[in-house]
Amino acid sequence: MIQPLNKGRRNNTLYVKLLGSDAGAVVNGELLSSLPPSVLGVLEGDRNGGNFNPLHSATLGEWELPTEHAVSRLADADDHRLAELMHDRLHDRC
Numbered sequence: 001m002i003q004p005l006n007k008g009r010r011n012n013t014l015y016v017k018l019l020g021s022d023a024g025a026v027v028n029g030e031l032l033s034s035l036p037p038s039v040l041g042v043l044e045g046d047r048n049g050g051n052f053n054p055l056h057s058a059t060l061g062e063w064e065l066p067t068e069h070a071v072s073r074l075a076d077a078d079d080h081r082l083a084e085l086m087h088d089r090l091h092d093r094c
Contacts, residue, residue, distance in 0.1 A: 011072070014065040022058040027051065033058040 009015060024033035025043055028051050035043075043052055 011070045012067050014063075014067060014071055016061075016063045016065065018060040018062070019057045020060045021056075024055040024058050026053045026055065031055075 020034075022034040023037070023040055024031065024035050025040065026032070027043065033055070040054065044054065
């Protein structure tokens with residue numbers, strides 16, 4: 001019972017996901033990101049080949065950035081303070 005709680009998201013960590021506009025698909029449960037249009041066309045045309053779900057964006061990266069304070073709201077890329085914090089945290093890790 002404790003293990004699922006330990007895997008949950010914490011309120012003192014920023015969870016960042018960078019998305020790109022590259023198309024992809026999930027085919028038979030396997031993620032195929034950043035597919036060329038020709039491959040997507042073949043997959044879309046062959047619906048008998050298995051379970052196919054198109055994706056309109058690709059995950060370019062994901063990060064967990066621990067903080068010293070609780071995070072109480074969501075933000076987007078336009079939040080300059082969040083962008084500065086992410087830059088500083090990622091720079092410190094490199």
